[in-house]
Amino acid sequence: MQRELPRIITLVTGLFLAIQYFIPHRYSEQFYETALDWLIIIGIFSIALGVASLVNHQRQKIKRREEGFRFSYVLLAGLLFMCLTGFITGSGTDSLFYRWGYVGILSPITSTMFALLAFYIASAAFRAFRARTVIATILLVSAVIVMMGRVPLGERLIPGIAHASDWLLNVPNMAAKRAIAIGLGLGGSATALKVVLGIEAPHLR
Amino acid sequence: MEQHIVFTAAALVTFAIFSFLYKDNPFYKFAEHLVVGVSAGYWIVILYNTSLVPKLIEPLQRFFGGRSTSLLDPLVIIPAILGILMFTRFVPKIAWISRIPISYILGIGSGAAIPLVLQTFVIQQIYPTMAMFLPGGAVTWWDWVTNILIFAGVFCGLAYFYFSARHEGALGGVSKAGIWILMIGFGASFGYTVMSRVSLLYGRMDFLVNAWARPLLGALFGG
Amino acid sequence: MADIKAMLFERRLIYFLIFLSVLIPLFMEPPKTVRVTPEVEVVYDRIDSLKPGEIVMLACEYDPSMSAEMSPMTIAVLRHCYRKNLRILATGLTSNGVSLIESELKQVAEEFGKVYGVDYVYLGYKPYPGIVIMAMGEDFRNPFPNDYYNTPVDELPMMKGVKNYQNVALVLTVNSTSGIDYWITYGQGRYKFPLAAAATAVMAPNYYNYLQSGQLFGLIGGLRGAAEYEQLIDTPGSATRGMFVQSVTHMVIVGLILVGNGIFVYGRLRKRS
Numbered sequence: 275m276q277r278e279l280p281r282i283i284t285l286v287t288g289l290f291l292a293i294q295y296f297i298p299h300r301y302s303e304q305f306y307e308t309a310l311d312w313l314i315i316i317g318i319f320s321i322a323l324g325v326a327s328l329v330n331h332q333r334q335k336i337k338r339r340e341e342g343f344r345f346s347y348v349l350l351a352g353l354l355f356m357c358l359t360g361f362i363t364g365s366g367t368d369s370l371f372y373r374w375g376y377v378g379i380l381s382p383i384t385s386t387m388f389a390l391l392a393f394y395i396a397s398a399a400f401r402a403f404r405a406r407t408v409i410a411t412i413l414l415v416s417a418v419i420v421m422m423g424r425v426p427l428g429e430r431l432i433p434g435i436a437h438a439s440d441w442l443l444n445v446p447n448m449a450a451k452r453a454i455a456i457g458l459g460l461g462g463s464a465t466a467l468k469v470v471l472g473i474e475a476p477h478l479r
Numbered sequence: 480m481e482q483h484i485v486f487t488a489a490a491l492v493t494f495a496i497f498s499f500l501y502k503d504n505p506f507y508k509f510a511e512h513l514v515v516g517v518s519a520g521y522w523i524v525i526l527y528n529t530s531l532v533p534k535l536i537e538p539l540q541r542f543f544g545g546r547s548t549s550l551l552d553p554l555v556i557i558p559a560i561l562g563i564l565m566f567t568r569f570v571p572k573i574a575w576i577s578r579i580p581i582s583y584i585l586g587i588g589s590g591a592a593i594p595l596v597l598q599t600f601v602i603q604q605i606y607p608t609m610a611m612f613l614p615g616g617a618v619t620w621w622d623w624v625t626n627i628l629i630f631a632g633v634f635c636g637l638a639y640f641y642f643s644a645r646h647e648g649a650l651g652g653v654s655k656a657g658i659w660i661l662m663i664g665f666g667a668s669f670g671y672t673v674m675s676r677v678s679l680l681y682g683r684m685d686f687l688v689n690a691w692a693r694p695l696l697g698a699l700f701g702g
Numbered sequence: 703m704a705d706i707k708a709m710l711f712e713r714r715l716i717y718f719l720i721f722l723s724v725l726i727p728l729f730m731e732p733p734k735t736v737r738v739t740p741e742v743e744v745v746y747d748r749i750d751s752l753k754p755g756e757i758v759m760l761a762c763e764y765d766p767s768m769s770a771e772m773s774p775m776t777i778a779v780l781r782h783c784y785r786k787n788l789r790i791l792a793t794g795l796t797s798n799g800v801s802l803i804e805s806e807l808k809q810v811a812e813e814f815g816k817v818y819g820v821d822y823v824y825l826g827y828k829p830y831p832g833i834v835i836m837a838m839g840e841d842f843r844n845p846f847p848n849d850y851y852n853t854p855v856d857e858l859p860m861m862k863g864v865k866n867y868q869n870v871a872l873v874l875t876v877n878s879t880s881g882i883d884y885w886i887t888y889g890q891g892r893y894k895f896p897l898a899a900a901a902t903a904v905m906a907p908n909y910y911n912y913l914q915s916g917q918l919f920g921l922i923g924g925l926r927g928a929a930e931y932e933q934l935i936d937t938p939g940s941a942t943r944g945m946f947v948q949s950v951t952h953m954v955i956v957g958l959i960l961v962g963n964g965i966f967v968y969g970r971l972r973k974r975s
Binding site: 276279280281283284285286287288289290291292295296308309310311312313314315316317318319320321322323325326328329330342345346348349350351352353354355356357360361365371373374375376377378379380381382383384385386387388389390391392393395396399408409412413414415416417418419420421424425439442443445446447448449450451452453454455456457458459460462463465466467469470477478 | 481485486488489490492493495496497499500508509510511512513514515516517518519520521522523524525526527528530531534535551554555557558559561562563565566568569575578579580581582583584585586587588589590591592593594595596597599600601604605608625628629630631632633635636637639640657658659660661662663664665666667668669670671672673674676677679680682683686
Binding site: 295303306307310311313314317318320321365366367372376380381382384385387388389392393395396397399400401403404405406414418420421422424425426427428429436440443444447448449451452455 | 712713716717719720721724733735736737739765766767768769770797798801802804805808828829830833834836837840841844845892907908909910911912913914926945946948949950951952953954955956958959961962963966
């Protein structure tokens with residue numbers, strides 16, 4: 275029961291969705307629409323589950339007085355602030371929720387976290403991007419052509435680099451990404467089929 | 480005035496994150512935890528307003544208020560129950576029940592993927608690789624060179640991913656050419672990644688200089 | 703110990719160099735022109751050829767972490783559409799980006815005096831983008847019975863007679879997530895509408911194969927793509943300004959790669975001798 279029921283649900287829903295694609299009948303489409311609609315509703319709860327897990331984890335951290343547990347209070351305070359302002363002042367662009375929570379905290383922190391990567395990538399380029407082998411040299415030359423050929427200063431300083439980077443993106447890069455896409459497609463659809471047939475059941479482990 | 484205060488708060492948390500470049504420190508940890516909490520709170524509010532209300536609360540209100548015109552309104556209770564079952568994960572004895580909604584999600588996701596992934600990632604990708612050699616696929620000799628290169632690139636790239644035979648002899652040569660092609664692709668991706676990260680850093684610096692510091696100094700010193 | 707100190711010093715020196723290479727160009731007057739690539743021009747041409755009143759669907763899937771790259775694209779495309787008196791149907795399928803997209807839609811609509819519900823509609827967010835994309839293929843009302851402001855979609859004048867992708871002229875997904883794959887697979891793959899993508903620079907090289915196969919009709923890649931679009935609509939914005947910063951920083955990074963390799967080759971030669 276604990277294993278068979280989930281397998282049956284996956285098999286029935288999976289087969290229905292796969293077959294429905296080839297049968298665009300009015301009734302099958304009605305089922306298809308309802309199935310998708312239900313999934314969206316379940317999705318709401320799955321995100322809520324994520325938030326509940328986060329809160330639970332922080333609660334445990336505080337309870338056990340784990341290292342850095344004081345920062346858990348900061349996290350919970352942030353969460354509480356957003357919930358209170360969001361439900362009291364609304365979530366529009368003129369609300370406290372948006373102006374303080376979104377513009378003042380969420381936007382700058384998340385964007386700066388990603389901006390840090392510019393420093394790391396420059397440092398990595400200096401220390402690790404070496405022409406040690408033929409393969410590494412190809413990688414390096416390709417990267418430099420694209421980096422120079424896609425910025426105005428590079429295009430002006432090195433004649434022909436813009437066309438070289440265009441060609442590189444449209445021909446060899448395209449072929450490489452196509453090979454990867456085909457591989458992914460074959461692998462992805464085979465895995466999906468295994469999931470539907472119950473051969474692969476990550477959720478039952 | 481409020482804008483200056485909000486932007487100053489934004490600048491302060493920006494500096495707190497940048498401080499990680501020197502080393503890990505409490506300011507960074509503070510900002511890191513704060514953003515996780517704020518994000519989670521943001522999700523709750525957005526999810527409630529944009530999803531829970533129109534997809535679940537309103538249909539049930541319509542049904543219980545006798546204003547429902549669709550048979551589907553009362554049926555939303557089924558996915559709602561499935562959604563609630565997910566929370567059984569927190570009770571070890573009945574945690575297995577949470578597999579039921581997960582199996583529904585997996586079934587729908589996988590079932591939809593089987594024909595579509597095969598069609599878009601495989602068939603629609605193979606077709607233009609071959610169609611270039613049909614009449615009209617190439618006009619100039621350069622087109623022919625390009626088309627042959629694309630075909631050879633895709634073929635060699637795929638050969639590299641073929642693991643059912645040892646990469647020796649002809650297959651070894653072809654897969655070696657495949658890895659070269661893949662490296663060109665990864666190099667292009669690296670070049671573009673640098674571009675992307677620099678853009679994001681530019682965004683932050685542009686904020687600090689042009690959106691925060693300049694207007695603030697102007698307001699303070701009347702410039 | 704000395705080695706670690708030297709490594710830390712070297713790393714911080716590189717950070718400082720990058721910091722300066724982004725900061726200094728901000729105070730300089732940037733060149734206003736960039737070379738326009740065909741993959742961006744085709745998006746511009748397609749939108750430019752639409753008749754007033756036609757609907758362009760902007761599927762925005764990015765959050766503030768990527769807004770430096772993505773927002774200039776959305777703003778440039780919105781300006782182009784409003785200049786042509788096209789109508790906009792927008793979604794925001796990334797949970798953290800919902801408010802950002804709302805603010806951008808409002809900002810450009812105010813610039814052109816466009817009215818919500820008549821000239822543009824924002825449907826907002828629902829979880830599971832792949833599923834939402836498929837559900838919209840049947841009827842926008844399935845995943846979005848109400849718009850972002852909780853107004854029933856049927857009460858919005860712009861949405862009269864607009865059922866699914868068949869009623870929009872094209873879909874442009876401005877996307878910093880794996881959502882482009884979903885749009886190609888579950889959207890274009892199933893419902894066969896004209897689809898273009900505006901992606902972060904990190905992702906852009908991964909979509910040239912879909913461009914060549916016709917699954918995407920155009921591709922705007924990163925800040926560079928946004929700058930090209932700004933040039934096409936003759937309205938330089940933050941992307942055009944950013945191109946100068948980008949140029950200088952790329953030079954510095956390429957310089958660092960060359961110096962790093964110079965040291966490496968010198969070290970090898972010394973070892974051999």
